[in-house]
Amino acid sequence: MSIRRLPEHLVNRIAAGEVVERPASALKELVENAVDAGASRVSIRLSAGGTERIEVIDDGCGMSAADMALALERHATSKLPDERIEAVETLGFRGEALPSIASVARLTLESRVRGSEGWQRVVDNGALVEEGPCAVPPGTSVRIEALFERVPARRKFLRSPRAEYGACLDVVRRLAMAHPEIAFSLEHDGRRSLAVQSGEGREARVAALTDRDLADNHVIVSLEREGVRLSGVASLPTYNRGVADHLYLFVNGRPVRDRLLLGAVRGAYADLLTRDRHPVVALFLDVPPTEVDVNVHPAKTEVRFRDPAFVRGMIVSGLKRALDEAGLRSVQRPDLAAMAAWRSERSSPTPIGALPIFAHQPERRHDFAPVDAYLSDAVRQWGDYTPAMPMPAARGETALDSAPSAQSFPLGVARGQVAKTYIVAEAEDGLVLVDQHAAHERLVLERMRRALESEGGGIASQALLLPQVVELDEPACDRLETRITELAEFGLELERFGPAAMLVRATPAMLGANDAEGLVRDLADDLAEADQALSLRERINHVAATMACHGSVRAGRLLSVAEMNALLREMEVTPHSGQCNHGRPTWVKLAHSDIEKLFGRR
Incomplete structure (x- = not known):
């Protein structure tokens, strides 16, 4: 069989298979573009878990008409100023996300640079169907509709809308956690499910996106060695979960799922938690770009360190030091069910004022008579009343010194x-x-x-x-x-x-x-x-x-x-x-x- 060059639309669909596995993958690429564009506010709208519609609106730098045309071409990017691919400091640079998404969905791109007119381009499964000026605020709006509708082999592997929505929510939560300086909002089928404001501190942002109780049950992680800085928030060992779904790791502001880093977290908590319990942790690792390779996975969810043993040791040391400084601290949140058990009785079969003991009050004594004599006088007033249980007794000790x-x-x-x-x-x-x-x-x-x-x-x-x-x-x-x-x-x-x-x-x-x-x-x-x-x-x-x-x-x-x-x-x-x-x-x-x-x- 002779070798032949594949047509452009098929090349884009193959690239889409690497970059866009599900709606959450497409959403991740769009939100990362908004962050790289310098946005201070990112709004996301989803329908049916992102299978019907994904819309991302930001107030970033925007694009001109010429830049929009280039953005929809393969291997075109603004995120690599030169040929040093190892020096990339943005969230993405592949230059394939937009054209790949546009080859398997209907993509509407609207953008305006401040001081100029807005422009719109509509691409339907790889074909340009509309282009022209439009009235939009400064920034960029990207709308994806009918994802994989014309690729049934891919669409049938999507999960339920609810499951796809959960994956999208996790993507937004991780990116919002990594960038507390940006406001994020997420709406699903007309209902707002996430909203965080800009200017929050990192601790407040992590607590807002995980559990509000974490704000009172965490320790601060902070360590710096040889140009590598580790910071973040870690829960007290007693504040734990049954599944490891709240372990958030970031390398140079990029959310990652790295086995090395996850293993380091487990190692730090090994002697404080049983193997079936997991902490709530958000760790931010700042590493010189030359010391980490972020291009080992198409979606950039994995990284490779030049010195992995050093990084692992730093995470374990930073977590252990923070937990050691916590001392005797423990989670101090009374269980709601236990608190509900403390209740006052609103009714009693026998009104307490009608009991015989209250029919006649003994004469007030001022001579400090023995307590047992006083009680015996009171008990005699009960007459024929027989208590339901014997008088309470308790253990006591002689006080040798003052308490x-x-x-x-x-x-x-x-x-x-x-x-x-x-x-x-x-x-x-x-x-x-x-x-x-x-x-x-x-x-x-x-x-x-x-x-x-x-x-x-x-x-x-x-x-x-x-x-x-x-x-x-x-x-x-x-x-x-x-x-x-x-x-x-x-x-x-x-x-x-x-x-x-x-x-x-x-x-x-x-x-x-x-x-x-x-x-x-x-x-x-x-x-x-x-x-x-x-x-x-x-x-x-x-x-x-x-x-x-x-x-x-x-x-x-x-x-x-x-x-x-x-x-x-x-x-x-x-x-x-x-x-x-x-x-x-x-x-x-x-x-x-x-x-x-x-x-x-x-």
């Missing part, structure tokens, strides 16, 4: 314990509830990490008086045997004891008296589940977290007030104490204003 002031500590001072699980503390600005098991679990984990990072590089062990035999299946014993050296660094000394048993000779001293058999079984299960998928560092964190869980204060244990306060004080000086090893909050605060709302004072 510390709640104003002296961020987490306040302990006032009691509820359900043998939650510590109730009074802070200066509200009521603090602490999950004693989750909090102590994090404290033990941080102690173990400090011990591992110390000069000795290991955790002290405590020998058992009698070695304990733990029976397991043979594969579990094999997995533990291969990790004996690593486990010994944590103070857990194991020895193979036959084909289906392990001998425990010592356990970590800092865990105290713990269930050695349960600890070994849990470690065997953890290694079976994720041993091959985790790196060495992740495995070490996994082992430490499992041991910390076994060595922490259990729910259901009574604590003295001194023990409660000691736990609170250690939380205040321990990094990441705001979340447990699984990413759940260890403490929540009910502000005074929330308490006042419960009692109708606000």
Whole structure:
């Protein structure tokens, strides 16, 4: 078969297959052109998810009639001032977007440069059908209609209008996040679904486009090394999601989906979140153009760095430093369902004023008689009334010293314990509830990490008086045997004891008296589940977290007030104490204003 040159319209359709996969791809190209044109406001209108109509209007520099004709030719662009393709600093420069889109849809292009007349060109599936002057404001308007209508092989692969709209919304959200200096608005089928104003700070723009609660539950990421700058917003570990749909990464203002960068984010949160939970992160990386190649993907959603290890290390370091500085911070948003459970009873079977105890009030006493005597007088007034439940009783302790002031500590001072699980503390600005098991679990984990990072590089062990035999299946014993050296660094000394048993000779001293058999079984299960998928560092964190869980204060244990306060004080000086090893909050605060709302004072 002889070689032949393809006709122009077929070349454009092939190029459209690379650039325009779906309506979101076309929308991305148009919005990027508007940003590169210096627009301060971009308005987008969609119909049927973009399959019927896409319209992008901007107030940028505009185009003359001659420039509009060139813009609809292949390989014509204003974004490469010379032949140095590696020095491009705009969002796009392929010069194929407009002609490719025009070859598979009806494209109407209207534009006007300030101080001159407007011009219009209409191209229907590659053929120019209309051209002439038009009355338009300064800037550019691009309208795409009937995308892929004459290319049924491509149109049948489009998803539902709702799904296509979701992809378009994600494109606009990412570009709007990258450019807080530009106002964006998006309408779908006549309903406005996104609107952000120009002049917002980066933090406010990220919160507006993700979740408003992020504004109160984030840390600022800022790091600069060797000409590379990292900035952005990252959620607290306790502010997380079940899917990784809120990881936004930008390189030189360009939204990207890069596996290297996503892996770095996961690595930074590895010891703070379980593998099925994901943070909300928006990171902005500014790199010299010579250090990154943005032309490795037709849609420019992937990049290649000259030194990927340096970039990954910088992201991990920047995120970890920001999260470390967060200290004991945790998400402080009372669950709406939990708050709704706090309600006042509007009716009672027996009016409280009709109870016999209020029929006769005892004479007011001024001699400070014992409380029990006073109560006995009151109880006798009940007569024949029998309460539905016995009189309440509670645990009390003799106060040897005066209670510390709640104003002296961020987490306040302990006032009691509820359900043998939650510590109730009074802070200066509200009521603090602490999950004693989750909090102590994090404290033990941080102690173990400090011990591992110390000069000795290991955790002290405590020998058992009698070695304990733990029976397991043979594969579990094999997995533990291969990790004996690593486990010994944590103070857990194991020895193979036959084909289906392990001998425990010592356990970590800092865990105290713990269930050695349960600890070994849990470690065997953890290694079976994720041993091959985790790196060495992740495995070490996994082992430490499992041991910390076994060595922490259990729910259901009574604590003295001194023990409660000691736990609170250690939380205040321990990094990441705001979340447990699984990413759940260890403490929540009910502000005074929330308490006042419960009692109708606000």
